[in-house]
Amino acid sequence: MTAVLSTTSAPAGTGRTMLRLHRTALIVWAVVFAGVSAALLWAYGPGASAAADEWRRLCLNGTDVCQWGPGLERYNRVYALAEYAIALLPSLVAAWAGAALIGRELEQGTAQLAWTQGVSPARWLAAKLAVPAALLTAGTAVLVLLHRLVFEAQAAPMNWSWYDDDTFAANGPLAIVWPLAALALGALAGLLLRRSLPALVAALVAIWGTSLAVGLATPRLWPWETRTGTLRTGYPGGTVDVIFGGQGALTSTGARIADPMCRDDAQCLADHDVTGYFTDFHPASHFWPLQLIGTGLALAVAATAAATAFWLLRRRTR
Amino acid sequence: MTTPLTGPPRAVLRLHRTALIVWGLFVTGTIAGLVWLNTVTADSARAKSARCDPLAYCADPFANTSYSAPISWISTFICYGFLAVAAWAGAALIGRELEQGTARLAWTQGVSPARWLAAKLAVPALVLTVGGIMLVVAFRWGWAANRDLMGDDWAFADVFVARGPATVAYALCALAVGTLTALLLRRALPALAVSLGAMWTLNFFLERYRESFWPTVTRTSPPEFEASRSWWPLENGAIIDGRRTQDVPYWECDGTSAENERCLDDLGITGHYTTYHPQSHYWPLHLVETGIVLTVAAVATLIAFRLLRRRTTAPAVRKGASV
Numbered sequence: 001m002t003a004v005l006s007t008t009s010a011p012a013g014t015g016r017t018m019l020r021l022h023r024t025a026l027i028v029w030a031v032v033f034a035g036v037s038a039a040l041l042w043a044y045g046p047g048a049s050a051a052a053d054e055w056r057r058l059c060l061n062g063t064d065v066c067q068w069g070p071g072l073e074r075y076n077r078v079y080a081l082a083e084y085a086i087a088l089l090p091s092l093v094a095a096w097a098g099a100a101l102i103g104r105e106l107e108q109g110t111a112q113l114a115w116t117q118g119v120s121p122a123r124w125l126a127a128k129l130a131v132p133a134a135l136l137t138a139g140t141a142v143l144v145l146l147h148r149l150v151f152e153a154q155a156a157p158m159n160w161s162w163y164d165d166d167t168f169a170a171n172g173p174l175a176i177v178w179p180l181a182a183l184a185l186g187a188l189a190g191l192l193l194r195r196s197l198p199a200l201v202a203a204l205v206a207i208w209g210t211s212l213a214v215g216l217a218t219p220r221l222w223p224w225e226t227r228t229g230t231l232r233t234g235y236p237g238g239t240v241d242v243i244f245g246g247q248g249a250l251t252s253t254g255a256r257i258a259d260p261m262c263r264d265d266a267q268c269l270a271d272h273d274v275t276g277y278f279t280d281f282h283p284a285s286h287f288w289p290l291q292l293i294g295t296g297l298a299l300a301v302a303a304t305a306a307a308t309a310f311w312l313l314r315r316r317t318r
Numbered sequence: 319m320t321t322p323l324t325g326p327p328r329a330v331l332r333l334h335r336t337a338l339i340v341w342g343l344f345v346t347g348t349i350a351g352l353v354w355l356n357t358v359t360a361d362s363a364r365a366k367s368a369r370c371d372p373l374a375y376c377a378d379p380f381a382n383t384s385y386s387a388p389i390s391w392i393s394t395f396i397c398y399g400f401l402a403v404a405a406w407a408g409a410a411l412i413g414r415e416l417e418q419g420t421a422r423l424a425w426t427q428g429v430s431p432a433r434w435l436a437a438k439l440a441v442p443a444l445v446l447t448v449g450g451i452m453l454v455v456a457f458r459w460g461w462a463a464n465r466d467l468m469g470d471d472w473a474f475a476d477v478f479v480a481r482g483p484a485t486v487a488y489a490l491c492a493l494a495v496g497t498l499t500a501l502l503l504r505r506a507l508p509a510l511a512v513s514l515g516a517m518w519t520l521n522f523f524l525e526r527y528r529e530s531f532w533p534t535v536t537r538t539s540p541p542e543f544e545a546s547r548s549w550w551p552l553e554n555g556a557i558i559d560g561r562r563t564q565d566v567p568y569w570e571c572d573g574t575s576a577e578n579e580r581c582l583d584d585l586g587i588t589g590h591y592t593t594y595h596p597q598s599h600y601w602p603l604h605l606v607e608t609g610i611v612l613t614v615a616a617v618a619t620l621i622a623f624r625l626l627r628r629r630t631t632a633p634a635v636r637k638g639a640s641v
């Protein structure tokens with residue numbers, strides 16, 4: 001792929017052409033990257049110190065309820081907005097890749113024209129994917145680092161939870177891999193449908209569907225931590241700031257059953273042989289295993305989509 | 319135009335049958351979902367949560383969500399459906415035709431540009447209005463049928479729009495704005511992005527300033543009072559020396575209730591106030607917003623026709639002048 005980027009020996013229609021053709025997208029990405037970086041840097045520096053000052057002033061004077069002032073509100077809003085922009089990126093990339101990058105070229109025949117000008121179809125697709133992939137990876141890697149910085153530094157107890165979908169992705173490689181998967185899925189949709197607008201819609205549906213599926217599968221692919229409680233204590237405590245799995249009752253044989261809802265009814269508890277309760281959960285220490293499983297799944301989606309796109313293109317142009 | 323389904327209107331329907339099918343499925347699917355949720359899901363959700371002691375642990379503490387979550391999603395989709403209309407109108411309806419030259423081809427086949435645009439706008443407008451009215455009527459019933467299972471209220475941003483004609487107004491406005499951006503940009507994908515962005519921005523600002531579209535009510539009284547659940551609360555605080563203030567240093571007061579009371583007196587608190595919209599303000603607020611959105615739609619349509627006329631007649635005029 002590096003050969004594609006060194007445009008000196010490459011014929012027209014590769015790296016540099018890519019950047020010229022999609023300069024609007026390049027500008028948009030540069031603006032988004034600069035904006036989100038600036039927001040996160042602000043939240044890490046001046047935003048955090050203003051929020052911390054305000055927290056000390058309003059909330060550390062023995063009061064039970066404390067109302068956020070403008071400093072804490074702004075800090076929270078800027079952080080949330082930056083995180084939202086990072087979360088929105090895969091959708092934007094999928095729509096763009098499906099419609100503008102691949103779909104339109106096939107619809108208007110400019111791709112076919114390029115293939116007659118000394119650029120082989122495979123090489124054309126490689127350039128189409130490699131240039132945006134490199135630019136996206138470089139940018140999102142910086143954004144993830146900045147987001148982690150702000151999240152870890154949390155100037156006041158802001159109730160930011162590590163397991164929130166957007167936060168979880170933006171704190172690790174998931175936020176780098178999803179835009180790449182979106183790029184590959186968009187390219188595949190463009191090649192399959194060969195029309196820009198249907199490809200745009202299909203790419204969006206594909207990225208939403210796969211990220212939903214990966215999000216549902218990830219917590220189930222790493223062993224849960226389990227805590228049990230007795231009849232007297234009820235459900236085990238100490239499970240705050242966690243992802244919940246299953247909950248229910250335990251019998252004398254140690255079997256797990258659905259809670260029969262006896263509450264304090266001794267007869268009912270005896271009838272169902274309930275001797276205790278259990279809760280499955282992922283504590284914050286499971287962040288990295290979960291993050292890596294999700295990243296692996298998203299990478300698999302990206303690789304499969306890209307491989308299918310190349311295979312489809314070769315079969316069609318041979 | 320003597321028989322309704324010939325000429326340009328018929329062409330519009332045939333050309334955009336995918337969009338028509340998607341819209342039809344959305345309308346019927348949403349209505350079917352509302353009926354199912356209110357006849358089947360509501361009873362089972364209520365039975366499940368009846369088994370739960372609200373204070374003790376419950377195996378399914380959010381038994382209601384099997385009902386309330388889909389209803390919330392439906393209100394979101396009905397309210398923000400206009401974003402899809404904006405994208406479609408900008409890209410598929412007008413942008414693509416101008417980009418690929420099929421519009422100009424149509425203009426040479428006996429369809430004047432103005433008539434071409436009129437058909438492009440009238441047919442979708444009719445379809446959107448009919449479907450939108452059906453959605454609003456169904457949602458008004460479905461949202462009100464099982465209030466005890468829901469946690470939202472009339473002032474929620476999406477519920478506010480989905481319960482009245484603003485839903486249709488936003489859809490028509492998205493159609494007009496999408497058309498105008500496409501005529502300006504003459505390219506499908508940029509028109510899609512700009513039209514989506516324009517409608518999102520319009521909605522963002524209307525949502526933000528919605529509360530100011532009708533005079534608010536302020537209630538003051540010496541003791542603190544509970545706000546009614548049917549209110550849309552906007553601001554509340556204390557009256558100190560006859561002035562309303564939101565930053566009362568309550569934390570300075572502590573101790574027994576008598577001490578506390580004296581301390582509050584020392585702060586100079588003479589009363590409390592709440593500024594809010596009662597539920598009876600729903601229709602005035604809603605209709606003012608509907609009016610604003612329809613005005614934007616009308617202006618965008620007018621500019622679109624003017625722009626098209628200027629663009630399709632200007633060369634002839636110039637030629638005439640030079641002769």
